[in-house]
Amino acid sequence: MNLYFSICILYQLQFTTSTFFPDALLSVPKIIKRHNYNCETHIVKTEDGYLLEIHRIQKKQNIVRNHPVFLQHGILASSADWVIGGPKNALAYQLSDQGFDVWLGNLRGNTYSRSHISLDPESQEFWDFSFHEIGYYDVPATIDYILEQTNKEQLIYVGHSMGTCIFFVMCSTRPEYNDKIRTQISLAPIAFVNNMKSVLLNSLVPYADKINKIANLFTNGAFLPQNAASKLVSKYLCGENMANATLCKKFIVYEIFGEDPVEFNAELLPIILAHNPAGTSTKTLTHFAQEFISGNFQQYDYGSEGNIKKYNCVEPPLYSLSSVIAPVLFYHATNDLLSDPKDVMELYTRLPNRLGKHLINYERFNHVDFLYSRNVTRLLYRSVLSSIKHIDSSFWIPYFDRKTFFNNTIDYNRCEKKYKNEQSLWYKLMSYVRKTPELHPIISPDDNELGNKPNETMLNAWDHIFNE
Template identity: 25%
Template sequence: MSISFGRMSVQTIVFRISFSLWIPTLYFFRTSIVHAGLVASQEPQRSDGLCSTFVLPYKTYACQEFVAQTSDGFLIGVQRMWRPDIAPRDDDRQPVLLFHGILTGGDVWVLNPPDEALGFIMADAGYDVWIANYRSTAFSYGHLSFARSDKGFWDWSVDQLASEDLPSSLELIYSKTNKKIYLVSYSEGAQATFAAFSQGLCVDLVSKVVLMAPVSYLTSGPQLIDIASTLRLQRIYESLNIYQLSTRSPGGKELVDLLCAKSSIRCYRDWFRVFSGFICCINASRRAFIDQYETQATSVKNLDHYTQQVRLGTFAKFDYGEQGNMALYNLKAPPAYDLSKFPSNRLPVLIISSANDSLANPVDVGHLLREIPAGFMHQAVQNIGHLDFVLGDTSNRVVYDYAMEFLR
């Protein structure tokens, strides 16, 4: 028996994926991939960086590029933006880190106009705004040893975002400011925060936390997650030596086209709904501009970690199989993240979720809220989809007002 999606069977989908992979599938930076000379805290010069592309053209804002180096060799792009006319000195500004989600980059905090994008809104309020771009995103800086075409560059999941990218970003900010940091995490960024903090990592660097559209448990998900879980896409991809998922390559567009099943041949243009489900409030007139920068690549292993959670109903580390788990964890099954150790009983935490979020859906968020210690605040909003949290033109009122009030 074959599983069908529209008129296509699984066998047809696998054949078409295989055929499409003869097309070049790797999406390269416009600048050099491996910056072996860069070290943490350096200020690189990059004409196509986040600062020069999105922030500095407004003239009102100052912006600097930094690099945070992880212990496994990734060079995380971290941008710092502020309003010199509002808070001209470092000691006048409270640092805040904005940590993005899966298949996006740090640009989501500044893609919308200044009155709608959280990065600008926080800078206008006098904050010292830092934006992390974790490994593989276009506004990061590659790896000390691997190029993007290497398998090793893509051998990671949310486990490494929690153990490496988030702590490295926070440590860089603390080294520059000597202040505890407000953390605003979105989507997979929130999931990495839960994973890191439940292990006691970098908690002492943070003084307040806002978690928006918080992913943790995944009983179901949008179209991409559900179909990837059914097809075990990681096995298909790895058999063909493909380790990244990117809609910005010809093969990636073909894959998304297949995942859309009943939609048109050009359905990769509606990646918004394929990856995040319901959307209410993204300005259609800005789609062409947003499509220049999003989506951004993630590892197939990272996507498979999501599908593992759907299949097993757990929030746990990556499953390497019984033999691999014994070697790495000394357990037959991957260990669950112990959310009872999340410090919501001793650290101010605000969680903002939406009843219409297809990825961080109410059932899974409810499961999460029952697991973490009491003491947190929870704000449920209506009629906001997953991507609307960062790209919607109403989020400045529907979502960010709650975050700003909490941080004040």
């Protein structure tokens, strides 16, 4: 009997012995500095008064680069997403190693951006935003700040998940920002979500309005903000021992994002859970629930009466994706339960200037593998880095995919006139090219070869724009 109890005690000890993870205890700037990279902290003020803390990693190699790179995290996340994997696997470090000036965004309401010039973060007014306000205010303010600090006219934008969605919101509602983008790279693109297959999230969609009302009562509209209580729950729900971590991985991570027992690096869970969830508003989640139900990429639905007051229209306006004329490059996965291939294709066909759609060559790659895969460099970042270096070149000429059908049949704002800026760089390029009789495939939809030579029409268009 004593031997039995001794074995049981030893069995428990192997799971409860904790491992020390320094990056789980540090802020993002301190994590970056711990890995011997230079980091700066900057504060960006939005037009509506939110104060966003963003982080800059100065280039590690003395290589001349022409454009800063802006990395934007997804929902309930923070700038930590881009550094958690460490110097060998995290995209932010790899870009710095390649000589790029790297900027990590943080969105209103998360761990690093819970401040406002006048609103109390504990008030309902502070949390009264969805991804529309984030795309309309946060992203443009951050882009303007980065370009001002670096004295550049354009940057390269890399977004993951909702970090892609808010880019499309910005460029459709504020088209003047298209010209400030050298190229946008979408990792797990999100806009249309009606084919989302996450069982856990799908089961919550019908109750989104009720959850929103309950959250307004108890948290004033905040959803999973990072605080002492949330850290305690994460610790004991998922990170206290190996058994809990296994259950967390299987019943939370895999159910939400897609099952991948091979590539998902569960060893990072203690660090991931120390920084996530980083908080957002319940209104943001409600907005996504509305997208799932409606099947549209549209502004927040306040109900018929509320919509008339807000938009002077019974229905919320659709986002005009044909106004997103900055070049875009997609990376997506078949096992991504949030960014379903059908929804990715729906989005891709509605964007006019596409550089290509690249499918990850691993069938179980999931939504968070874009950040935390064991072999993310081989499966994804090597291609992303190659694309970025090519796009950054002064001699780069965009070579668009014209083989894939462009669908703008229902791409309009139901309540607003469509915006068209004929002085825009990308609009001029499109207009010149469309006057020619030939079609010009820049890249085949699933073959990301940015080194392909552009055809003569595109070269003439480029020359025409810069020499008119």
